[in-house]
Amino acid sequence: MRLQELIPGLEIYSVPSGTKVFDWTVPDEWNITDAYIMDADGNKVVNFANNNLHVVGYSEPIDEILDRWELETFIHSLPAQPDAIPYITSYYRRRWGFCMTHNQRLALKDGLYRAVINSFLAPGHLDYADLLIPGESDQEVLLSTYICHPSLANDNLSGVVVTAALARWLQSLPRRRFSYRIVFIPETIGAIAYLAKHLDHMKEKTIAGYVVTCVGAGKRFNIISSRQGNTISDKFAALATYSTPYPVIKPHLYTERGSDERQYCWPGVDLPIASITLDKYGEYPQYHTSLDNLEFISQERLEASLELYKTCLQLIDFNRNFKCTTICEPFLTKHGVYPQTSPSSVPDELNVLAYCDGTNDVYDLMLKSGLRGEDTILTLNKLLEKGLIE
Numbered sequence: 001m002r003l004q005e006l007i008p009g010l011e012i013y014s015v016p017s018g019t020k021v022f023d024w025t026v027p028d029e030w031n032i033t034d035a036y037i038m039d040a041d042g043n044k045v046v047n048f049a050n051n052n053l054h055v056v057g058y059s060e061p062i063d064e065i066l067d068r069w070e071l072e073t074f075i076h077s078l079p080a081q082p083d084a085i086p087y088i089t090s091y092y093r094r095r096w097g098f099c100m101t102h103n104q105r106l107a108l109k110d111g112l113y114r115a116v117i118n119s120f121l122a123p124g125h126l127d128y129a130d131l132l133i134p135g136e137s138d139q140e141v142l143l144s145t146y147i148c149h150p151s152l153a154n155d156n157l158s159g160v161v162v163t164a165a166l167a168r169w170l171q172s173l174p175r176r177r178f179s180y181r182i183v184f185i186p187e188t189i190g191a192i193a194y195l196a197k198h199l200d201h202m203k204e205k206t207i208a209g210y211v212v213t214c215v216g217a218g219k220r221f222n223i224i225s226s227r228q229g230n231t232i233s234d235k236f237a238a239l240a241t242y243s244t245p246y247p248v249i250k251p252h253l254y255t256e257r258g259s260d261e262r263q264y265c266w267p268g269v270d271l272p273i274a275s276i277t278l279d280k281y282g283e284y285p286q287y288h289t290s291l292d293n294l295e296f297i298s299q300e301r302l303e304a305s306l307e308l309y310k311t312c313l314q315l316i317d318f319n320r321n322f323k324c325t326t327i328c329e330p331f332l333t334k335h336g337v338y339p340q341t342s343p344s345s346v347p348d349e350l351n352v353l354a355y356c357d358g359t360n361d362v363y364d365l366m367l368k369s370g371l372r373g374e375d376t377i378l379t380l381n382k383l384l385e386k387g388l389i390e
């Protein structure tokens with residue numbers, strides 16, 4: 001609902017529990033109102049009301065008296081990070097459990113405890129939202145992010161925020177060559193359910209796309225390759241990173257994937273979907289713990305990610321093969337694009353023009369001319385304006 005306020009036209013859809021989606025079934029819906037562990041003196045030593053990571057996701061309802069050692073078997077904590085509550089969920093195996101900091105765990109005394117989880121599992125819905133922002137062409141670029149992680153900022157409120165900002169930016173553009181499909185789904189089952197509904201259309205129309213995740217914290221950008229590894233999405237992600245001031249790790253192979261590119265690239269789906277992250281999921285110590293909070297992410301990082309995605313999408317939207325219109329070098333001075341003084345090296349314009357033979361797209365031109373990111377777009381726009389390429 002908050003996203004609909006930010007993104008006009010965003011629609012919410014529901015898939016009922018029990019719906020078959022390829023090899024999976026949409027599970028029952030989990031609802032929880034309250035959960036705690038109470039000691040013999042009536043103190044709530046762990047309370048869901050303080051942090052919703054305290055209960056293993058999808059926990060069954062319980063109300064039991066246990067001694068400390070029985071209770072221990074239902075507790076998850078991280079000895080190496082004694083102040084972090086781990087994020088643990090168990091969708092398809094019925095169980096219950098509590099998550100707490102290791103320090104909380106060590107503070108438990110011998111004695112009896114009452115463990116209460118007021119939850120219920122019942123047929124409900126898997127909710128997701130999407131929006132198609134139309135362009136001149138009905139070919140589509142996909143931006144997909146996931147909305148299922150509770151109370152975790154980098155993984156993945158950051159992805160939701162950056163995707164929303166990208167949607168607003170795309171909507172504000174005076175023209176778009178491609179159409180843009182914006183998708184907010186629960187990870188894995190949501191992507192599978194979404195593909196079950198849209199597979200034929202997406203296979204026909206999708207030319208590029210990204211899973212937007214973990215874009216609010218970290219020191220370096222990461223690219224997770226599509227399964228094919230050499231799609232437009234892979235190429236322009238790599239080239240767009242040249243214009244960010246942040247260091248970039250060489251692209252991860254598809255075997256290092258972890259989010260919904262798993263579904264989008266699966267054989268038979270075969271969409272050209274990659275991902276750009278800052279510090280990658282699973283590779284920072286705050287990952288899937290309560291330390292992945294609003295203090296961990298920063299506006300500066302969110303903006304850097306937003307800018308990188310914007311550059312990447314601009315390059316994709318602009319991409320085509322160009323052909324120069326003159327035989328031999330054009331007399332640039334006549335066209336008003338040549339520096340008045342004699343340049344010490346070949347000017348950028350001529351380097352770009354030299355490869356405009358109709359076989360090179362923007363990616364090739366960037367690689368061959370040495371120009372990067374927005375500079376390439378500016379140069380090509382200038383040459384287009386002067387009629388020197390078509």
Ligand code: ZN
Binds near residue numbers: 155281288
């Ligand atoms: Zn995660």
